[in-house]
Amino acid sequence: MPKTALLGGKPVSAAGYELKWPVVDEEDVEAAKRVAESGAWWRFDGKEVENFEKEFGRCQDARYVLGVANGTVALEVALRACGIEAGDEVIVPAITFIASASAVLLVQGIPVFADILEDTCQIDPADIERKITERTRAIVVVHYGGYPADMDDILSIARAHGLKVIEDAAHAHGSEWRGTGAGSLGDMGTFSFQQSKTLTCGEGGAVATNSEDLYNKAFAYHHIGRVIGSDKYEHTSVGPNYRMNEFQGAILRTQLGKLLQQTETRMKNAAILARGLEDLPGLQSLKKDLRITRRGYYLYVLLFDEEAFGIGRERFMQAMKAEGAELLPGNSVPVYRLPAFREMSFGRKGCPLTCGHYQGKMDYSRVSCPVAEKVGGRRLMVLLNEVLLKEGNIRLFLEAAHKVYENRAELLEKT
Numbered sequence: 464m465p466k467t468a469l470l471g472g473k474p475v476s477a478a479g480y481e482l483k484w485p486v487v488d489e490e491d492v493e494a495a496k497r498v499a500e501s502g503a504w505w506r507f508d509g510k511e512v513e514n515f516e517k518e519f520g521r522c523q524d525a526r527y528v529l530g531v532a533n534g535t536v537a538l539e540v541a542l543r544a545c546g547i548e549a550g551d552e553v554i555v556p557a558i559t560f561i562a563s564a565s566a567v568l569l570v571q572g573i574p575v576f577a578d579i580l581e582d583t584c585q586i587d588p589a590d591i592e593r594k595i596t597e598r599t600r601a602i603v604v605v606h607y608g609g610y611p612a613d614m615d616d617i618l619s620i621a622r623a624h625g626l627k628v629i630e631d632a633a634h635a636h637g638s639e640w641r642g643t644g645a646g647s648l649g650d651m652g653t654f655s656f657q658q659s660k661t662l663t664c665g666e667g668g669a670v671a672t673n674s675e676d677l678y679n680k681a682f683a684y685h686h687i688g689r690v691i692g693s694d695k696y697e698h699t700s701v702g703p704n705y706r707m708n709e710f711q712g713a714i715l716r717t718q719l720g721k722l723l724q725q726t727e728t729r730m731k732n733a734a735i736l737a738r739g740l741e742d743l744p745g746l747q748s749l750k751k752d753l754r755i756t757r758r759g760y761y762l763y764v765l766l767f768d769e770e771a772f773g774i775g776r777e778r779f780m781q782a783m784k785a786e787g788a789e790l791l792p793g794n795s796v797p798v799y800r801l802p803a804f805r806e807m808s809f810g811r812k813g814c815p816l817t818c819g820h821y822q823g824k825m826d827y828s829r830v831s832c833p834v835a836e837k838v839g840g841r842r843l844m845v846l847l848n849e850v851l852l853k854e855g856n857i858r859l860f861l862e863a864a865h866k867v868y869e870n871r872a873e874l875l876e877k878t
């Protein structure tokens with residue numbers, strides 16, 4: 464049995480994964496040059512953002528797409544368009560990036576955390592139902608890692624209670640639920656195009672919807688309160704400037720041209736990974752769900768079982784890194800445990816929690832979602848999208864994981 468690298472053996476690969484993200488080619492360079500030379504850099508002087516919105520809408524099955532500055536403000540725009548106001552409760556998952564919840568605070572709403580399901584790491588519909596009060600107005604569903612949450616159950620709960628559904632699809636470009644693109648199943652969907660995302664222009668975001676009314680509201684809010692076609696200084700409501708520019712639009716169009724092929728490659732390599740883990744105790748992929756007809760892998764989420772594997776998650780991750788096959792802990796800290804929430808750093812008057820707008824009671828330091836805490840604390844690990852672009856990386860990961868497993872007794876003894 465070869466000795467594990469963490470205890471002085473030779474690593475499976477000294478060079479580690481072969482990583483290259485984003486994938487840039489001549490087309491991207493040409494697109495940026497075309498915009499630079501045109502001098503039409505803001506969206507209303509050119510056609511890049513407008514064309515991207517149409518093309519991305521076709522990709523995600525949304526009638527309307529609005530390009531915005533990033534994924535955080537995309538959530539804010541969607542919440543505003545859905546009419547969320549001060550003191551309204553919005554249910555969000557406990558395991559996600561902070562923006563899924565903090566955007567609710569940015570519109571003075573109250574994020575209410577729902578637990579996740581252990582085998583999918585997605586928001587638990589039964590816990591959504593338990594968290595509904597007379598103040599609940601909406602649910603933010605995150606397709607964590609690009610794995611679609613159970614939209615059948617979520618939409619039927621939302622319909623029964625008259626709640627809006629906003630899909631935070633920041634991880635789910637290309638993902639499909641029963642043949643329909645993520646982000647166009649609920650009332651609105653939001654996307655991030657930040658550097659690490661599977662569709663990127665460095666920073667950027669989008670809001671998607673099939674409702675003309677919600678689109679018009681979103682457009683006006685992101686455009687400093689001007690409706691489509693208004694005169695230059697005709698502001699009919701109050702809003703920020705969250706517009707996307709033509710450079711972002713142009714790069715997103717060329718990157719979008721590569722998205723579906725890259726998604727296919729990630730899915731093929733993810734299937735090799737899942738098969739390769741079948742005979743390895745203690746490392747589990749997310750549950751197979753046939754309603755997920757395409758999965759855009761922003762993250763490959765893995766669930767660790769320390770009893771079955773024989774060592775703890777942190778030790779496993781150290782050993783894998785030493786072998787050249789690094790894993791990351793993902794969003795392992797439930798959002799309500801992050802200092803911003805735990806210490807309720809909401810400004811001088813504590814708005815929106817304690818300023819009089821909110822009629823309920825919320826103390827984030829007392830929130831507990833047991834599954835999120837267990838999964839985040841001991842089980843969750845992720846591989847980034849670019850690892851899945853090369854089959855060689857998957858072979859490296861599998862060889863390293865099997866090697867670490869064979870060395871588990873020694874790793875435990877020498878902790």
Ligand SMILES: Cc1ncc(COP(=O)(O)O)c(C=O)c1O
Pocket residue numbers: 533534535536559560562563605631633634654655656657666667668
């Ligand atoms: C689930 C989720 N939502 C929202 C965002 C915010 O996107 P952005 O970084 O573009 O503001 C992110 C960013 O990582 C995210 O992971």
